Structures are given as C-alpha cells and as structure tokens.
Amino acid sequence: xRIGELARATGTTxxxxxxxxxxxxxxxxxxxxxxRIYDERAVVRVRNIRYLLAxxxxxxxxxxxxxxxxGDVERLAVLNERITAQTxxxxxxxxxxxxxxxxxxxxxx
Numbered sequence: 001x002r003i004g005e006l007a008r009a010t011g012t013t014x015x016x017x018x019x020x021x022x023x024x025x026x027x028x029x030x031x032x033x034x035x036r037i038y039d040e041r042a043v044v045r046v047r048n049i050r051y052l053l054a055x056x057x058x059x060x061x062x063x064x065x066x067x068x069x070x071g072d073v074e075r076l077a078v079l080n081e082r083i084t085a086q087t088x089x090x091x092x093x094x095x096x097x098x099x100x101x102x103x104x105x106x107x108x109x
Contacts, residue, residue, distance in 0.1 A: 001037070001038050001039075001040065001042075002035055002036065002037060002038070003017055003018070003028075003035070003036045003038070006038045006042055006043065006046065009043050010043055010046040010047050010050065011050070012046060012050060017036075017038075017046065018036075019059075020046065020049055020059075021036075023059045023063070024063065025045070025049055025059065025062060025063065025066070025069070026038070026042055026045055026046060026049070028042075041070055044069075044070055044071075044072070045069045045070050047074070048065075048069045048070075048071075048072075048073040048074070049062055049069060051073055051074055051077070052065060052073065
C-alpha cells in the first residue's frame with residue numbers, strides 16, 4: 001500500500017509515517033517510480049506506535065517495543081482495564097460482606 005493509503009488506514013499523516021520510518025520504527029520498499037510501498041502488516045504496527053505515543057511514550061521509548069509492535073498492544077490495554085474493573089468489583093463486594101457480617105469475612109486469596 002502507498003503512504004497515503006497507510007495514513008488513511010491508521011488515522012495519521014504521511015508526514016508522521018515518514019518520521020516513524022526515519023526513526024526506524026517502520027520500513028517500506030520503493031516502487032520503480034520512487035513511491036514508498038508498505039506491507040499490509042504496517043497498519044497494525046503504526047496503530048500500535050500511535051497507541052504508545054498517545055500513552056505518553058517518546059519515539060525512543062517506542063523503539064524498545066519493536067519486537068512486539070506487530071502484535072495487538074491494544075488488546076493488553078483492554079485486558080488491563082477489565083482486570084482493574086474486576087478488582088474494584090471484588091473489593092466492593094468484600095467490603096459489603098464485611099459490613100454485613102461484622103467483619104467475619106475470610107480474606108480473598
């Protein structure tokens with residue numbers, strides 16, 4: 001896919017993609033006319049780069065994640081949100097049970 005297509009697919013700009021490429025985070029091949037051609041897998045990688053940047057990381061920080069940028073980093077965030085919600089629900093339930101039983105609830109292991 002060409003740079004404009006990748007930009008549209010990932011909600012970014014061609015300029016940002018060139019910047020990511022210059023930083024060594026993505027790569028492209030060159031067509032005979034000189035246009036950059038990106039693999040379809042670049043969509044996931046760029047989305048993950050943008051996700052990490054939005055979380056406050058720098059491009060240098062993101063470089064550390066290169067081995068896992070082609071996977072689903074957003075899935076980890078969703079799982080963390082679910083874990084947090086479930087932990088909060090457990091804590092509320094435990095507090096309610098302690099109040100209802102006068103504190104005679106065994107700790108959660």
